[in-house]
Amino acid sequence: MNGSTLALALTRREFLHRAAAVGGSALLLNTMNAWGIGIASRVTAPPALSGSGKGKKVVVLGAGLAGLSAAFELRKLGYEVQVLEARPFAGGRCQSARKGFALQELGGEAQQCRFDDGHYINHGPWRIPLDHQSTLYYTRLFDVPLEVMVNENDHAFVYLEDGGPLSKQRLRGAQIKADMRGHVAELLAKSVQGHQLDAALGADDQMLLLDYLRREGALESGDLAYKGRNGRGYAVNPGAGLMPGAGTPSDPLAFRDLLAAKVGKVYSAVQDFPMHATMFQPVGGMDAIPRAFARRLGGAIRYNAEVQRITQNADKVTLDIRDAASGKLSSVQADYCLCTVPLSVLRMIDSNFSDGFKAAIKAVPYAPVGKIGLQMRRRFWEEDDHIYGGHVLTDIPGINTISLPSSGWQQRKGVLLGYYHYALDAIEVSALSLQERTELALAAGEKIFPGYRSDFESAFSVAWHRVKYSLGGWAEWNDAARQNAYPALLEGEGRVMLAGEHLSYLTGWQAGAIESSWQQIERLHRRASA
Amino acid sequence: MKHVLLLLAALAAGAGAAAQPKPDGKTLFARNCAACHQLDGRGIPGAFPALATSPVVVGAANEAAEVLLKGRGGMPAFSGSLDDTEIAEVLTYARSSWGNRAGAVSGPEVQARRSALGVAPPTRSRFGNKH
Numbered sequence: 182m183n184g185s186t187l188a189l190a191l192t193r194r195e196f197l198h199r200a201a202a203v204g205g206s207a208l209l210l211n212t213m214n215a216w217g218i219g220i221a222s223r224v225t226a227p228p229a230l231s232g233s234g235k236g237k238k239v240v241v242l243g244a245g246l247a248g249l250s251a252a253f254e255l256r257k258l259g260y261e262v263q264v265l266e267a268r269p270f271a272g273g274r275c276q277s278a279r280k281g282f283a284l285q286e287l288g289g290e291a292q293q294c295r296f297d298d299g300h301y302i303n304h305g306p307w308r309i310p311l312d313h314q315s316t317l318y319y320t321r322l323f324d325v326p327l328e329v330m331v332n333e334n335d336h337a338f339v340y341l342e343d344g345g346p347l348s349k350q351r352l353r354g355a356q357i358k359a360d361m362r363g364h365v366a367e368l369l370a371k372s373v374q375g376h377q378l379d380a381a382l383g384a385d386d387q388m389l390l391l392d393y394l395r396r397e398g399a400l401e402s403g404d405l406a407y408k409g410r411n412g413r414g415y416a417v418n419p420g421a422g423l424m425p426g427a428g429t430p431s432d433p434l435a436f437r438d439l440l441a442a443k444v445g446k447v448y449s450a451v452q453d454f455p456m457h458a459t460m461f462q463p464v465g466g467m468d469a470i471p472r473a474f475a476r477r478l479g480g481a482i483r484y485n486a487e488v489q490r491i492t493q494n495a496d497k498v499t500l501d502i503r504d505a506a507s508g509k510l511s512s513v514q515a516d517y518c519l520c521t522v523p524l525s526v527l528r529m530i531d532s533n534f535s536d537g538f539k540a541a542i543k544a545v546p547y548a549p550v551g552k553i554g555l556q557m558r559r560r561f562w563e564e565d566d567h568i569y570g571g572h573v574l575t576d577i578p579g580i581n582t583i584s585l586p587s588s589g590w591q592q593r594k595g596v597l598l599g600y601y602h603y604a605l606d607a608i609e610v611s612a613l614s615l616q617e618r619t620e621l622a623l624a625a626g627e628k629i630f631p632g633y634r635s636d637f638e639s640a641f642s643v644a645w646h647r648v649k650y651s652l653g654g655w656a657e658w659n660d661a662a663r664q665n666a667y668p669a670l671l672e673g674e675g676r677v678m679l680a681g682e683h684l685s686y687l688t689g690w691q692a693g694a695i696e697s698s699w700q701q702i703e704r705l706h707r708r709a710s711a
Numbered sequence: 712m713k714h715v716l717l718l719l720a721a722l723a724a725g726a727g728a729a730a731q732p733k734p735d736g737k738t739l740f741a742r743n744c745a746a747c748h749q750l751d752g753r754g755i756p757g758a759f760p761a762l763a764t765s766p767v768v769v770g771a772a773n774e775a776a777e778v779l780l781k782g783r784g785g786m787p788a789f790s791g792s793l794d795d796t797e798i799a800e801v802l803t804y805a806r807s808s809w810g811n812r813a814g815a816v817s818g819p820e821v822q823a824r825r826s827a828l829g830v831a832p833p834t835r836s837r838f839g840n841k842h
Contacts, residue, residue, distance in 0.1 A: 287755045288746070306842065447838050456840060525785025529757050546782030581838055605743070605792035606837050612746040647746060652758055652785050655842065659781060659788065689842040
């Protein structure tokens with residue numbers, strides 16, 4: 182009996198339970214992946230397409246990761262491809278700000294990055310998880326050098342301004358992790374020993390649980406007490422001779438203090454998918470990826486080409502273009518159009534799409550997102566606090582996280598991420614002037630790192646919802662729009678198909694853009710070959 | 712600088728228990744809407760719709776409330792960050808400013824729309840690790 186017949190007789194959930202019972206988690210995962218409900222991004226290479234696109238022209242709108250990967254793959258099939266990009270450079274939201282990079286938000290002041298040579302901030306995408314084999318496919322293919330991006334650092338601070346008895350202390354992640362585990366393990370172990378879990382666990386399982394808790398929580402073997410452990414750090418580190426010699430152990434934070442501090446509001450020992458302790462970043466800036474594409478696509482990308490109108494009939498698609506540099510108007514025709522423009526921008530572009538399709542384009546909200554890069558004259562986080570990469574987690578309003586750079590170790594200067602926020606924080610901070618944003622970031626950082634303000638040299642900030650041609654960090658789908666608008670947008674209309682992170686469940690990730698394009702060009706090729 | 716201090720104070724009030732006077736519609740608009748729609752409600756052509764002379768703003772109150780509760784056309788949902796009273800305040804402000812002349816919206820009206828749409832109450836969550 183094959184899976185689908187069985188699944189008809191059972192509910193999907195029952196079937197998965199049985200699959201797990203019979204074949205263990207491997208069969209369960211394979212089954213889920215086969216049904217498209219797996220947890221990994223399953224696509225690791227572009228679709229292997231046969232046939233030819235010779236003699237057919239495709240216009241790709243947007244030279245972000247979606248447009249670039251589509252153009253690259255379509256050209257391999259023989260299509261004549263022209264990419265229209267409104268900006269004077271490729272990458273879309275994948276940008277790295279370094280000396281001279283200019284960004285003026287809509288309604289905002291002119292801003293030019295003044296970081297020293299060799300320093301940059303990835304104010305767009307900044308980390309690649311191991312799960313995103315599609316992104317890693319191109320970095321490998323194009324020889325884009327990668328380095329580890331430290332995404333989790335137990336030695337970085339957790340700083341709670343509103344943390345009850347632990348307020349305004351520079352806690353280390355490792356302390357919270359060790360002590361919360363230790364205290365909870367102690368409580369649970371004592372509950373087992375006190376027969377409070379007899380109803381839930383048999384005698385054998387109780388022994389196994391106690392054994393696990395002793396190790397996991399570093400409990401004393403006799404009284405099952407948690408009295409700290411060296412993994413949380415020493416008060417005085419061990420060293421040579423008699424001083425410091427064996428060093429001085431540290432005392433754990435009190436259980437009740439940790440509870441009252443509500444550390445869980447900013448801290449979790451396990452991150453959500455696809456966050457891993459180590460991720461990847463291209464050496465020298467994330468824009469190395471679009472640059473690698475752009476070099477290969479050469480003259481196929483037309484820059485400063487702002488699309489003003491999309492019209493189609495039974496035979497052709499016509500794109501009316503305004504040259505953003507010269508103001509000159511022109512138009513381009515093609516057999517097909519793959520539009521990777523964010524929906525927040527596409528909704529403002531004139532077209533002869535049907536009312537239904539226009540409504541679907543308008544149905545999708547976008548995420549407000551903000552970041553600020555701060556160049557510091559001294560890497561005080563490394564020199565004074567021995568924090569090498571990772572994130573400082575804080576409840577200081579408007580900040581969310583301060584991230585320390587994963588490159589340039591032990592150099593003199595560095596650019597750190599002074600805030601990275603979403604939703605209301607991003608909206609409120611985007612209403613501030615550039616100087617006020619910097620002030621907000623410095624005032625917060627100064628509370629955690631003495632000298633933050635005096636070591637500050639220059640800032641570069643972005644509020645993505647105010648960036649022309651982007652108008653948002655990423656598509657933020659709600660259930661109703663996923664149900665109603667998503668299928669229509671995936672289908673496209675006539676000779677126009679859409680692609681981008683917005684047409685994936687990997688929204689906000691470069692992998693979402695690439696994998697959406699891989700899917701859509703397969704459909705476009707099928708349509709063109711019919 | 713004064714602006715940033717006010718904001719810090721407002722943000723702190725949101726995070727802590729300190730009782731602060733509730734911000735009025737105009738303040739809420741400046742903080743939550745003006746970055747895109749601009750303080751004068753004129754928006755930015757090609758990107759952010761004008762709220763002055765907008766038929767949506769001065770139309771049926773529950774439809775205007777729905778736009779804020781669910782987000783639309785690139786605009787984020789505010790249902791998680793503003794409560795029903797605040798949404799009513801800011802809508803009332805927009806409906807009566809820059810030449811707009813539509814009636815006030817009440818908290819209970821927004822609340823009714825929120826529950827009809829099945830939209831969860833505001834969490835005011837500010838922390839996260841995404842992308």
